[in-house]
Amino acid sequence: MKFTMYKTSPAPRRFAALFLAGAISLLPSLAAAADVPTAPAALTPEQRIAWFHEAKFGLFIHWGLYSIPAGEWNGQPVTGLGEWIMHNAPIPVKDYEKLPGQFNPAKFDAEAWVQMAEDAGMKYIVITSKHHDGFAMYHSLVSSYNVYDATPFHRDPLKELADACARHGIRFGFYYSQTQDWHEPDGMGNTNDFGPDKDKDFAAYIHRKAEPQVKELLSNYGPVCLIWFDTPNVGEKMTPDLAQGLANIVRTMQPACLIDGRLGSAGDYVSTGDNAIPNLDQKGSWETPATVNHTWGFKKDDTDWKSPGEITFKLVDIASKGGNYLLNVGPMSDGVVPQACQDNLRTVGRWLKVNGEAIYGVGRSPFGAEFGEYSADLKDREGKPLFLALNAWRCTTKPGKLYFTMFTFPRMKGSDGITQYTVFELPAFKSEIKKVYALADPQRADLPVENVKGVRMVKLPRNPLDPMATTICVEIADETVKL
Numbered sequence: 001m002k003f004t005m006y007k008t009s010p011a012p013r014r015f016a017a018l019f020l021a022g023a024i025s026l027l028p029s030l031a032a033a034a035d036v037p038t039a040p041a042a043l044t045p046e047q048r049i050a051w052f053h054e055a056k057f058g059l060f061i062h063w064g065l066y067s068i069p070a071g072e073w074n075g076q077p078v079t080g081l082g083e084w085i086m087h088n089a090p091i092p093v094k095d096y097e098k099l100p101g102q103f104n105p106a107k108f109d110a111e112a113w114v115q116m117a118e119d120a121g122m123k124y125i126v127i128t129s130k131h132h133d134g135f136a137m138y139h140s141l142v143s144s145y146n147v148y149d150a151t152p153f154h155r156d157p158l159k160e161l162a163d164a165c166a167r168h169g170i171r172f173g174f175y176y177s178q179t180q181d182w183h184e185p186d187g188m189g190n191t192n193d194f195g196p197d198k199d200k201d202f203a204a205y206i207h208r209k210a211e212p213q214v215k216e217l218l219s220n221y222g223p224v225c226l227i228w229f230d231t232p233n234v235g236e237k238m239t240p241d242l243a244q245g246l247a248n249i250v251r252t253m254q255p256a257c258l259i260d261g262r263l264g265s266a267g268d269y270v271s272t273g274d275n276a277i278p279n280l281d282q283k284g285s286w287e288t289p290a291t292v293n294h295t296w297g298f299k300k301d302d303t304d305w306k307s308p309g310e311i312t313f314k315l316v317d318i319a320s321k322g323g324n325y326l327l328n329v330g331p332m333s334d335g336v337v338p339q340a341c342q343d344n345l346r347t348v349g350r351w352l353k354v355n356g357e358a359i360y361g362v363g364r365s366p367f368g369a370e371f372g373e374y375s376a377d378l379k380d381r382e383g384k385p386l387f388l389a390l391n392a393w394r395c396t397t398k399p400g401k402l403y404f405t406m407f408t409f410p411r412m413k414g415s416d417g418i419t420q421y422t423v424f425e426l427p428a429f430k431s432e433i434k435k436v437y438a439l440a441d442p443q444r445a446d447l448p449v450e451n452v453k454g455v456r457m458v459k460l461p462r463n464p465l466d467p468m469a470t471t472i473c474v475e476i477a478d479e480t481v482k483l
Contacts, residue, residue, distance in 0.1 A: 054361040055123035060328035062296040065099040067333040071299035083297030100150035108335025110160035120345035121352030124171035134183025142212045162221040171225035188234040197235030218253040232264030279387045287324040298330035308347035309468045316405045320394040322364040355471040358403035362396035402474040422460040431476040440465035
């Protein structure tokens, strides 16, 4: 991963989700086993992106040879991202090529990985098929530098993951590093072994390796929900024609497959910078790729895990601004996702089992003041106005419903001057309120709403129903709230 952001085509409206739509005819046996409908012969951009708007929460997986050194080389820690160790150490190709002989993840269990994603409430999985180090984590016939042919593991973990996803009804996609390939003389990024990028025949690399490998991924793994390309501008060699050539392969082979915002030509949605959440509502379709700690590939000295509460806030924040949250884990070289990471994700999943109605398939907040505002006086490091963020609550919407998720719980005294309540001050809107209830309440009992000096206040029990975040649903008389 590396920060790059490219804008894509204008965002479509949210449509009903497509269930595992894809070019199923490429793998009839898998499609039949998963009972997946065949994708339409021609898809509009709105139809293609519909499932993405419904899903909201996905699992990113960075797994490769870099999980073996896990941030150390020759006994010394290497700064930077775990998956960039070959570049940052730097490690010569001839030495990095020794790692496949050590890669034998005996504890890898595709079913366990997919079950973890399902338990976390994630609706799609995207995994590294080839990262910048050039090593394919699937059985590629294009290059023997792959997990099946070059390691004692001698299995195709991505095929096993694709099959497990089909069984669980989880969409499955691939990360593919189309521009950087540190193992190839004509790939971008490795100037230590192969000289300046400007002197390389990059087009030859694209035609010889990248294009045929993308075709393999789209041919052999059933319906692919998206291809997550990365770092198009390295060496400034990814011309519009080369990028469009890769896009044409995707569009032709699997019309339902999305293309992210980092190919270098128009994709289906915007990929923000790594771990970058917009300050305000963003129009169009977009996604924040993010880490559970500070790196993408496993790094043994990075155990600073985001808490379940922090992950939940980011998920609600992103959904309220119209985006998707693609949250990454970096499995260890033995094939196991760190237990602390699993535990935190499952805690988020338990919250979603209760409150998922306020996340999946929702629309943006109609308000906006709850996000914060730009300072008139303070500047950030770039000299731009500093954004003063607020984090008390977020709002998502569905027709006739406003979902308010609260992260702080102010209290007030009742009319007797003694009893205390948790209260939520509703933002101003004109629509009539029909009913208010907490999603965590199985009975969905009415919550009282009092008008205090022109402000509608919702009264909840003194102790919040969920100290991590409590969501109330405000049903209104209008399909869309009137402000």
